[in-house]
Amino acid sequence: MFSYIVKRLLLMLPTLLGILLLTFVVIQFVPGGPVEQYLAEAKAAAGGGAEGAGLGYRGGQGVDPKRLEQIKALYGFDKPAHERFLQMLGQFAQFDLGKSFFQNKDVWTLIKEKLPVSLSLGLWTFVISYGVAVPLGIAKAVRAGSRFDLVTTLIVLVGYAIPGFVLGVALLVVFGGQLQWFPLRGLTSSNWDELSWGAQIVDYLWHIVLPVTAMVLGSFAVTTMLTKNAFLEEIRKQYVLTARAKGLSERRVLYRHVFRNALIPIVTGFPAAFVGAFFTGSLLIETLFSLDGLGLLSYESVIRRDYPVVLGTLYLFTLIGLMTKLVSDLCYVWVDPRVKFD
Numbered sequence: 001m002f003s004y005i006v007k008r009l010l011l012m013l014p015t016l017l018g019i020l021l022l023t024f025v026v027i028q029f030v031p032g033g034p035v036e037q038y039l040a041e042a043k044a045a046a047g048g049g050a051e052g053a054g055l056g057y058r059g060g061q062g063v064d065p066k067r068l069e070q071i072k073a074l075y076g077f078d079k080p081a082h083e084r085f086l087q088m089l090g091q092f093a094q095f096d097l098g099k100s101f102f103q104n105k106d107v108w109t110l111i112k113e114k115l116p117v118s119l120s121l122g123l124w125t126f127v128i129s130y131g132v133a134v135p136l137g138i139a140k141a142v143r144a145g146s147r148f149d150l151v152t153t154l155i156v157l158v159g160y161a162i163p164g165f166v167l168g169v170a171l172l173v174v175f176g177g178q179l180q181w182f183p184l185r186g187l188t189s190s191n192w193d194e195l196s197w198g199a200q201i202v203d204y205l206w207h208i209v210l211p212v213t214a215m216v217l218g219s220f221a222v223t224t225m226l227t228k229n230a231f232l233e234e235i236r237k238q239y240v241l242t243a244r245a246k247g248l249s250e251r252r253v254l255y256r257h258v259f260r261n262a263l264i265p266i267v268t269g270f271p272a273a274f275v276g277a278f279f280t281g282s283l284l285i286e287t288l289f290s291l292d293g294l295g296l297l298s299y300e301s302v303i304r305r306d307y308p309v310v311l312g313t314l315y316l317f318t319l320i321g322l323m324t325k326l327v328s329d330l331c332y333v334w335v336d337p338r339v340k341f342d
Contacts, residue, residue, distance in 0.1 A: 009326075020088075020089070034102075034306070097111075097312030097316065098308035100308055101305075101306050102306050107309050110297060111294070111316070114296075117292055117294075121212065132220065137231065138227060138231055144228070163218070165214070168289065186289075187207050187291060240253060240258060283296060
């Protein structure tokens with residue numbers, strides 16, 4: 001087991017390096033980089049207006065060469081690409097994610113500022129999804145073929161077919177606009193600091209209902225059907241018939257014998273789902289409900305060509321994803337000792 005873990009950790013290095021290298025190379029050929037955007041914004045502010053903002057790579061025309069070199073040095077583009085890449089790798093090795101070009105903040109600071117929003121959405125989405133989907137899948141497996149099974153399957157699949165942002169718009173229009181039961185934006189009210197701690201909790205839950213509902217509904221289907229099929233497969237095996245023949249109660253057979261084996265495909269995906277719920281975010285949901293989280297940060301960084309934020313968050317999330325994949329594989333051994341990686 002130890003040798004397997006060491007091999008996987010060593011394999012993460014070329015994988016991480018390849019992802020960063022590919023992204024860095026693509027960035028070099030994307031038009032409208034930070035220097036061009038800075039020049040366009042400067043010209044627009046000086047009276048160029050929309051005409052100056054659309055110059056693209058021609059934004060450097062008419063600019064003093066010394067000033068242009070100073071701007072390139074400001075963003076680090078005065079060095080060759082390979083030197084910038086090696087410098088970036090050295091910083092990342094020390095977990096220095098750099099500083100944003102346009103927000104004058106460290107990337108770590110930006111991530112910490114946006115993380116509470118993503119944590120709120122991710123935590124509630126994960127807890128509600130697994131807390132409802134797993135028991136529902138077990139109930140469907142026990143009552144397979146019944147009216148309950150058919151009705152719940154129809155409801156789950158309909159919810160899966162509706163995109164989250166479409167459901168979010170409908171929730172906003174009906175419950176936020178027409179009925180005015182829930183707020184339209186943000187995680188808290190403007191006077192949240194003035195409320196008592198109990199009122200703050202109620203206010204927070206009041207704001208989180210609609211975005212979490214929009215994110216959760218579509219995630220029920222996969223986990224529910226996976227749980228149901230896993231339980232059905234185990235229930236039909238010989239050891240279950242033997243346990244029933246010994247006179248064990250159905251509840252004891254289900255939760256003492258079937259439960260652990262049936263949850264293997266679910267538990268092994270648990271770490272990835274747990275981490276993914278926090279860090280993947282949902283750009284459309286965050287934009288729709290005016291939630292300033294990691295999804296919106298990543299999108300705005302790509303649009304503004306804020307390369308330190310793009311590469312810094314990519315490095316961090318890729319590293320977390322690779323480690324989560326390793327933990328998911330190790331969960332096989334934890335759940336089923338018969339699994340041997342050797």
